[in-house]
Amino acid sequence: MRARTMAEDYPTFGLDDEALLAARELARRRLPGVVVVDGSGRPVAVLPSSQVLRFLVPHYVQEDPSLAGVFDEGTADRCAAKLGGQSVRHLLPPPDKRTELARVDGDATVIECAAVMARLRSPLLVVADGDVVHGVLTASHLLEILLPSA
Amino acid sequence: MRARTMAEDYPTFGLDDEALLAARELARRRLPGVVVVDGSGRPVAVLPSSQVLRFLVPHYVQEDPSLAGVFDEGTADRCAAKLGGQSVRHLLPPPDKRTELARVDGDATVIECAAVMARLRSPLLVVADGDVVHGVLTASHLLEILLPSA
Numbered sequence: 041m042r043a044r045t046m047a048e049d050y051p052t053f054g055l056d057d058e059a060l061l062a063a064r065e066l067a068r069r070r071l072p073g074v075v076v077v078d079g080s081g082r083p084v085a086v087l088p089s090s091q092v093l094r095f096l097v098p099h100y101v102q103e104d105p106s107l108a109g110v111f112d113e114g115t116a117d118r119c120a121a122k123l124g125g126q127s128v129r130h131l132l133p134p135p136d137k138r139t140e141l142a143r144v145d146g147d148a149t150v151i152e153c154a155a156v157m158a159r160l161r162s163p164l165l166v167v168a169d170g171d172v173v174h175g176v177l178t179a180s181h182l183l184e185i186l187l188p189s190a
Numbered sequence: 191m192r193a194r195t196m197a198e199d200y201p202t203f204g205l206d207d208e209a210l211l212a213a214r215e216l217a218r219r220r221l222p223g224v225v226v227v228d229g230s231g232r233p234v235a236v237l238p239s240s241q242v243l244r245f246l247v248p249h250y251v252q253e254d255p256s257l258a259g260v261f262d263e264g265t266a267d268r269c270a271a272k273l274g275g276q277s278v279r280h281l282l283p284p285p286d287k288r289t290e291l292a293r294v295d296g297d298a299t300v301i302e303c304a305a306v307m308a309r310l311r312s313p314l315l316v317v318a319d320g321d322v323v324h325g326v327l328t329a330s331h332l333l334e335i336l337l338p339s340a
Contacts, residue, residue, distance in 0.1 A: 060337075067333035072222055072313055089329035093308040096336060097301065102309040105294075108301035115301065119336045144255075151251065151258035151265065158243040159252040163222055163313060179239030183217035186246060186269045187210075 043153050044146030046185065047167035047175030052077055055084070059126040063092045072178070073164050076128055081171035085132050085141060086164050095131050096122060141166060146174055154182050193303050194296030196335065197317035197325030202227055205234070209276040213242045222328070223314050226278055231321035235282050235291060236314050245281050246272060291316060296324050304332050 052075045053062045062074055066089045073088040094102070096119050101107050132138060142162035144153055146169045157165050157179050165182075167174040202225045203212045212224055216239045223238040244252070246269050251258050282288060292312035294303055296319045307315050307329050315332075317324040 063333060063337055066330050067337050070328065070330045070334065072328070072330065088311075088313065089333055090307050090311050090313055092333060093304045093329055094311070097305045097308045101301065101305045105298070105302040105305040108299055108305055116336060116338055123337075148255070149258055151247065152255040154243045155247045155251045155255040155258055157240050158247045161238075161240050161244070163238065163240055178220065178222070179243055180216050180220045180222065183213060183239055183242055184220065186266060187213055187217050187273075188266055 041150055041185070042146060043144050043148040043165075043167040043177065044169075044174050046150070046153075046181070047146075047177055048181070050075055050164075050176040052083075052173055053087070053128050054079070055127065055129040055132075057128050058123075059092075059095075059128055059131050060120060060123040062087060062128050062131070063123055066092060075164075075166055075173060075176060076132065077171070077173065081173070083141060083143060083166045083168050083171075083173055085138055086162070086166065087128065087131055088163075091133075092131055143168055145169055150182065150185050153177055154186065157182065191300055191335070192296060193294050193298040193315075193317040193327065194319075194324045196300070196303075196331070197296075197327055198331070200225055200314075200326040202233075202323055203237070203278050204229070205277065205279040205282075207278050209242075209245075209278055209281050210270060210273040212237060212278050212281070213273055216242060225314075225316055225323060225326060226282065227321070227323065231323070233291060233293060233316045233318050233321075233323055235288055236312070236316065237278065237281055238313075241283075242273075242281055293318055295319055300332065300335055303327055304336065307332065
């Protein structure tokens with residue numbers, strides 16, 4: 041069993057796609073993250089939902105949540121407005137601060153996939169050959185393969 | 191809208207529960223993690239699926255996945271055997287190396303929840319009052335509340 045055949049379909053966004061579209065897809069499908077690719081289709085990052093929250097919540101509120109204020113009808117509008125006009129690129133940390141992308145080639149075995157996820161503590165693993173993204177594997181999907189039900 | 195009413199039901203395991211049961215639940219329900227509670231029911235940690243992979247995959251294979259070898263019929267048995275006889279406690283880092291638990295009180299607002307998840311970059315937030323766990327919130331669930339569909 042190779043990574044290519046185990047990988048599951050997952051939404052992919054380009055660096056220049058609209059940030060709001062990516063955030064709404066994370067929300068609508070309750071995903072832990074989406075795969076971000078560059079102009080040639082090569083995967084460059086995973087954008088986790090928690091990273092979008094970092095973008096939406098002002099830094100001083102992250103440090104002191106008691107400053108959060110109330111959630112009212114205006115909050116959703118303000119969140120959408122903050123994402124409006126931004127691209128996916130703006131949601132990611134700058135390239136020199138991004139963590140190593142958890143990725144394997146299509147030929148990787150189950151244990152190789154598990155090893156990469158374990159080392160990087162990543163919840164998502166991108167399976168790709170060059171700029172062809174086959175899909176992703178989650179840590180719990182690998183556990184399902186490694187630990188079939190009794 | 192308060193954290194208590196937004197929180198969704200989630201499996202909870204005690205520190206002394208069988209590691210294999212927790213790992214199988216992560217696998218079967220494809221969860222990003224389960225909540226771990228101490229003897230009095232107080233939440234002490236989130237056990238992510240990637241942490242179970244860290245336990246299963248030998249350290250030298252994490253460093254060099256090419257040493258992984260093949261996945262054969264014996265692999266699943268060896269993984270189950272490695273977890274057998276261990277408790278959930280053994281899967282967690284030692285207490286002084288655990289990261290801060292992402293948790294809020296039941297009264298927390300949406301923005302307060304988002305602030306804690308953003309700061310800790312956590313995919314799961316535990317909602318609890320003392321030793322009563324109301325459930326969890328995921329980052330993408332919060333995005334769903336903050337960014338209702340257009």
